[in-house]
Amino acid sequence: MAKSHEIKVARRDMQGQGASRRLRHAGVVPGIVYGGDREPVMVQFNHNEIWLAQFNDWFYSSIIDLNLDGTIHKVLLRDMQRHPYKQLVMHLDFQRVNDNEVLHASVPLTFINEDTSPAGKAADVLVTHELKEVAIACLPKDLPESIEVDLGALKAGDIIYLSGLKLPAGVEIPALKLGKGHDDAVVIAKVAGAEEEASAE
Known part of the structure; x- marks a missing residue:
C-alpha cells in the first residue's frame, strides 16, 4: 500500500x-x-x-x-x-475515495537496472521509454505510488509491453481487457541504425 x-x-x-x-x-x-x-x-x-x-x-x-x-x-x-x-x-x-470502491488512477513508471542490463551496456543499442505512466484500477488500499519496471535482463531487440509489467497485488490495467491492440509497448531496446536500414529497404 x-x-x-x-x-x-x-x-x-x-x-x-x-x-x-x-x-x-x-x-x-x-x-x-x-x-x-x-x-x-x-x-x-x-x-x-x-x-x-x-x-x-x-x-x-x-x-x-x-x-x-x-x-x-x-x-x-x-x-x-x-x-x-x-x-x-x-x-x-x-x-x-471510498475504501470499498475500485478507483482509476494513473501512476508513474519507475525504471530500474537499465545501466546494468545487456542493452544498457551496449554502445549501439538505444533504450527508449515509450510510456512514463500507466492507467490502473484497484482499491484505495492497493494504490501504489509507482510501478517498477526492472530492465536488468533487457537485451537488444527486446520490447516490454504493458502485459509484461509485474503489478502489485490487487492492481490491474483495464486497457489489457480491451484486446491485444491495447497492449502498448513500455520499453524498446533498438539497435542504432536498424530503423534507418529498414526504412531504406
Whole structure:
C-alpha cells in the first residue's frame, strides 16, 4: 500500500473570479473537494505548500489526506490549473475515495537496472521509454505510488509491453481487457541504425 500524505486545508466562503484573485494575491489556492456520499466543499490551500508538493510523484498518484478542521478526507487529485507563465497554481480539484470502491488512477513508471542490463551496456543499442505512466484500477488500499519496471535482463531487440509489467497485488490495467491492440509497448531496446536500414529497404 502506498503511503498517504497529509495536507491541511481550510473551508472557503468566498466564490467567484474576483474572490479567487484576492485569495491568490494572499498566497492562497482555491479548490474544491467532491465525490463520495458528501456534498462538494469549497476549500483553500496554502500556495507554498501546494507548490512544493506538486514536484512529487505522490501528489498526482497517491491518496492524500486532506485535513479539514480536524476531519480527514481521503482524496485523489483530479485536476490542477497552473498559470501559463507565472509560478502559480490557480485551482485544485480533489475527488474523495471510498475504501470499498475500485478507483482509476494513473501512476508513474519507475525504471530500474537499465545501466546494468545487456542493452544498457551496449554502445549501439538505444533504450527508449515509450510510456512514463500507466492507467490502473484497484482499491484505495492497493494504490501504489509507482510501478517498477526492472530492465536488468533487457537485451537488444527486446520490447516490454504493458502485459509484461509485474503489478502489485490487487492492481490491474483495464486497457489489457480491451484486446491485444491495447497492449502498448513500455520499453524498446533498438539497435542504432536498424530503423534507418529498414526504412531504406
